[in-house]
Amino acid sequence: MNIKTTLLRILKSGWQSFWRNLWLSTATIIVMILTLMGVAGLSLFNVMTQAVVKSLEEKVDISVYFQKDAEKGKILEIRQELMGLEEIKSVDYISQEQALVNFRERHKDDAMLLQSLQELEENPLEASLNIKANFASQYESVANYLAQDRFSGLIDKINYKQNKEIIERLSRITNNIQKGGWAISLVLALTAIFVTFNTVRLTMFNWRDEISVMRLVGASSWFIRGPFLVEGVIYGLVAAIITLILLFPILYFVSPKITSFLPGVDLLYFYQANFWQYFLLLLFVGAALGGVSSFIAIRRYLKA
Amino acid sequence: MLCVICYMIFYQNVSKIYDGCAALDKVNIEIKPKEFVSIAGPSGSGKSTLLKLLIGEEKPTKGKIFLDKQNVQLIKEKDLPILRRKIGMIFQDFRLLSDRTAYENVAFAMEVAGSSNKEIEQDVPQLLELVGLAGKLTQFPNQLSGGERQRVAIARALIHRPAVILADEPTGNLDLLNTWDIVRLLLKINELGTTIILATHDREVINNLGRRVITLDKGRVIRDEENGRYIF
Numbered sequence: 059m060n061i062k063t064t065l066l067r068i069l070k071s072g073w074q075s076f077w078r079n080l081w082l083s084t085a086t087i088i089v090m091i092l093t094l095m096g097v098a099g100l101s102l103f104n105v106m107t108q109a110v111v112k113s114l115e116e117k118v119d120i121s122v123y124f125q126k127d128a129e130k131g132k133i134l135e136i137r138q139e140l141m142g143l144e145e146i147k148s149v150d151y152i153s154q155e156q157a158l159v160n161f162r163e164r165h166k167d168d169a170m171l172l173q174s175l176q177e178l179e180e181n182p183l184e185a186s187l188n189i190k191a192n193f194a195s196q197y198e199s200v201a202n203y204l205a206q207d208r209f210s211g212l213i214d215k216i217n218y219k220q221n222k223e224i225i226e227r228l229s230r231i232t233n234n235i236q237k238g239g240w241a242i243s244l245v246l247a248l249t250a251i252f253v254t255f256n257t258v259r260l261t262m263f264n265w266r267d268e269i270s271v272m273r274l275v276g277a278s279s280w281f282i283r284g285p286f287l288v289e290g291v292i293y294g295l296v297a298a299i300i301t302l303i304l305l306f307p308i309l310y311f312v313s314p315k316i317t318s319f320l321p322g323v324d325l326l327y328f329y330q331a332n333f334w335q336y337f338l339l340l341l342f343v344g345a346a347l348g349g350v351s352s353f354i355a356i357r358r359y360l361k362a
Numbered sequence: 363m364l365c366v367i368c369y370m371i372f373y374q375n376v377s378k379i380y381d382g383c384a385a386l387d388k389v390n391i392e393i394k395p396k397e398f399v400s401i402a403g404p405s406g407s408g409k410s411t412l413l414k415l416l417i418g419e420e421k422p423t424k425g426k427i428f429l430d431k432q433n434v435q436l437i438k439e440k441d442l443p444i445l446r447r448k449i450g451m452i453f454q455d456f457r458l459l460s461d462r463t464a465y466e467n468v469a470f471a472m473e474v475a476g477s478s479n480k481e482i483e484q485d486v487p488q489l490l491e492l493v494g495l496a497g498k499l500t501q502f503p504n505q506l507s508g509g510e511r512q513r514v515a516i517a518r519a520l521i522h523r524p525a526v527i528l529a530d531e532p533t534g535n536l537d538l539l540n541t542w543d544i545v546r547l548l549l550k551i552n553e554l555g556t557t558i559i560l561a562t563h564d565r566e567v568i569n570n571l572g573r574r575v576i577t578l579d580k581g582r583v584i585r586d587e588e589n590g591r592y593i594f
Binding site: 060067078272276279 | 417419440443444445446447451457458459460461470471473474475476478479518522
């Protein structure tokens with residue numbers, strides 16, 4: 059048999075069945091839209107949790123204070139060394155003078171404090187390095203690195219110990235948010251897939267008599283299965299396109315509310331910026347979900 | 363010893379048991395090419411099972427079935443569609459594809475066999491005209507009467523010019539007028555050289571045909587007569 063003709067017939071038949079059973083198709087598509095909304099929603103939820111985690115982590119740093127007699131060159135050498143570590147995101151050097159300027163600025167309304175500072179003959183503040191790591195969980199190893207003996211003559215104190223508990227708790231919270239986000243995503247995605255699969259299975263159940271007729275007039279398994287697969291894939295594609303369109307108005311309304319709650323998180327912007335990735339993701343998930351569900355559902359009606 | 367080669371269809375000592383209950387019990391039937399054979403018997407006597415075994419929809423528990431010298435049991439599942447294209451089937455409930463028009467239902471049988479579009483466009487209208495449905499090509503099954511639906515099914519069964527047509531209670535859902543139309547159509551097809559096996563419990567039809575009648579009861583052949591009648 060001519061493969062091209064067969065393929066065209068299968069495609070035409072699937073398309074025809076999709077249109078002629080529009081109510082059934084619509085019902086299946088609606089369920090699939092809900093599934094795909096779930097998939098897109100969960101992905102956006104993960105963007106949100108990551109943004110929350112990131113903003114929390116940015117608020118954490120550790121400061122290393124150096125002995126007053128530590129030379130600037132030595133401190134900058136240590137800074138350079140720290141910059142070479144994988145865990146380190148940034149290291150800012152704050153000289154004694156800069157620390158004094160910052161202190162004055164911070165306490166400019168406290169005349170008494172400024173006056174007592176003036177009475178001191180020398181600058182009481184120490185030079186320091188402000189260190190930011192990539193993740194909250196990495197501060198421990200940075201602190202341990204700085205606790206080496208070779209730095210002991212230079213370093214006066216590391217404020218990690220004071221902040222240790224806060225940093226550790228934050229690290230635990232951010233880990234949990236991410237783990238929880240993925241767990242919820244997985245459970246919801248599985249539920250959605252199961253619901254879609256059952257909907258497609260019910261559609262196929264509706265066709266069981268037709269399938270037996272096709273077998274009786276001598277249609278091969280692929281000739282029967284083909285149009286149903288095409289139909290399943292069409293369900294998925296149409297559902298994906300509708301979902302992609304619906305996400306715009308939904309995010310248009312929801313996004314500002316989230317932004318007011320979590321500044322720096324703009325889901326609509328994120329969706330627009332990553333539209334083509336979402337386009338491909340939803341199209342692929344939709345087509346795969348429809349196609350695989352049809353394939354499995356029809357298998358039981360194809361025996362002999 | 364029976365000669366397999368002389369017969370078109372040959373059931374050799376066939377039994378079919380469902381859950382310990384025998385639907386067919388040691389059945390031996392031989393049918394020659396171009397014969398018109400009625401299989402008579404009450405509901406549950408094994409008529410439909412006999413036909414299902416011939417198209418490979420069911421496998422016999424014991425015995426062998428030959429169609430055109432080929433042992434049906436030995437045909438692999440993937441080759442069953444090829445066997446089914448050699449046999450035309452007609453059923454009491456018509457078994458048409460409900461979301462396809464009369465034309466598309468007949469065309470489907472040609473499509474599955476890989477006929478070209480040109481052949482389909484040429485043969486389908488001709489055949490529908492032959493069964494008296496020239497003006498109903500674009501109607502869906504639910505827009506046709508019972509008799510018309512059965513004609514579509516007959517046109518579909520004829521499309522591959524099969525050597526044999528199996529008709530399982532084809533008049534069971536039809537009124538008297540349509541019943542005789544369908545029977546006349548089957549006789550005409552038989553005159554053109556196609557073997558017909560008609561399973562029915564319609565006494566009137568069998569008695570008026572005046573052809574060979576094989577009577578089944580509780581899965582056994584109790585009578586096999588040329589020019590037979592429905593006797594119970």
